[in-house]
Amino acid sequence: MRMKVKDVETLDPVTVGPGANLESLAPPVTERGVVYVVSQTDELFGVITGSKLISALTSGYAKGVTAQDVMISADSFPSVDPDTDLHTAASFFESSCVPELPVVNNGVLVASLPQRSVLMAFSSTVASSKGNRYHEQRALAIVRSLHEGLIVIDKDFVIREFNPAAERLMKAKAADRIGQKAVVVSRDESPIFEVMKTGKARYNVITPLTDGRVFSVNYVPMIEDGEVQGIIETFHDITEQEELRAQLVNSRDELDRAFALTLPNSRVEHKLKHTPEYRDRYDPETGLITITEVIEDGSYKHVVNALKVLADLNSKGITSLLGINKDVLVQSIIFHDLGKSQPQLEIGQTVDPKKVFEYSPAHAARSADIAAHFYHKDQDVIWLIRYHHHKEDELPLDFPRHLMPMLRLFQLVDGLSAALTRRNASIKLDVEGTRVTVHERNGHPDFNRSRVVDLFTGETAVLNVD
Ligand SMILES: [Fe+2]
Ligand SMILES: [Fe+2]
Structure with a gap:
């Protein structure tokens, strides 16, 4: 069959x-x-x-x-x-x-x-179709045509099959290898002996080779009458993926170190790393939220994400606009939520957000006081922090008008960082003159939206939902 x-x-x-x-x-x-x-x-x-x-x-x-x-x-x-x-x-x-x-x-x-x-299925066909040349040849043809390397080793560690992908990956000729004893080319000890002894398969064994390449290898025992008769070894080269993984880990560490350097002292770092943010599910009927995830260092992640968004906008030319000052924005981002007092909530808890979370302008005022009195920040920084949760028509009359473009930009960056930190959103930004276009995508399609803000006039528009 x-x-x-x-x-x-x-x-x-x-x-x-x-x-x-x-x-x-x-x-x-x-x-x-x-x-x-x-x-x-x-x-x-x-x-x-x-x-x-x-x-x-x-x-x-x-x-x-x-x-x-x-x-x-x-x-x-x-x-x-x-x-x-x-x-x-x-x-x-x-x-x-x-x-x-x-x-x-x-x-x-x-x-x-x-x-x-597929390789395993056809190589066991090869092994079990002794006498049926047709089946054996057909199965063998398939085993030989696949891209994954395959070596079959018998119980005396003698190589019985060595497919063309294995030739290419191992830089060896099948004719020279079949009938020879298997040689171990990994830097670590090969699981081959263990699998031969225990009869238990090992999958995806990450194997660094002596020549610097990295393979992912599977070892599957061939068992007959309860005894291990040999091992089918399949493998492919994952050097490129491994390099990519290392690169990503490095850039994340670098970013973390670079950011820590901008913090004035370890107390600021400690406060950010110990102020949680929550992911939740909102019920529009009751207005209640249910906590789905606790991000212990939420404030820290929020600030890092805000700096990333600003860096992206910077590379697109936003800070060359009149009235937009990069240093003022960076300092505002670092200090803006330092006065935040978060409730301790647990996963699964259903709460009324209006009751458990402090009214936002309160932490804004507290953060502004901290930045002014303990860290002697620039007046512009203090204004931006104190009013980062105010709507434009709620601003006090003495709010400096020259800060309006920066306040708009700051509120935009703050909101986008919250989407990145709390909703796992992905964001694409475009800058054209004084207008910033935001394409936001979330796991849930209902939150997908595009909008445009003019930093100078404050005009906003929602673009087509994509
Ligand atoms: Fe805030
Ligand atoms: Fe914030």
């Missing part, structure tokens, strides 16, 4: 929403080589592969770009369903380099089929 997709081992697919930002995709893509973009009901929209993500991130395309901008649309990506013949699945793997294929049932993503499952 011919094998089908549902007869072999599949994996839980790693999924993200269309609005996920690119940096957040790096860890799952590094781990699995492929991530699926789905709707809230798991309808498959598209696929993001490692090479797609790497080229997006390295072309400086990352800011404000989300999963749906870089995905390969589901229509142009091969997929299988649970009843697809395994030969058909193998032919998809032959023609592309992807490590996994989506398993889709009526448009809904139900699982992920790794190339290694």
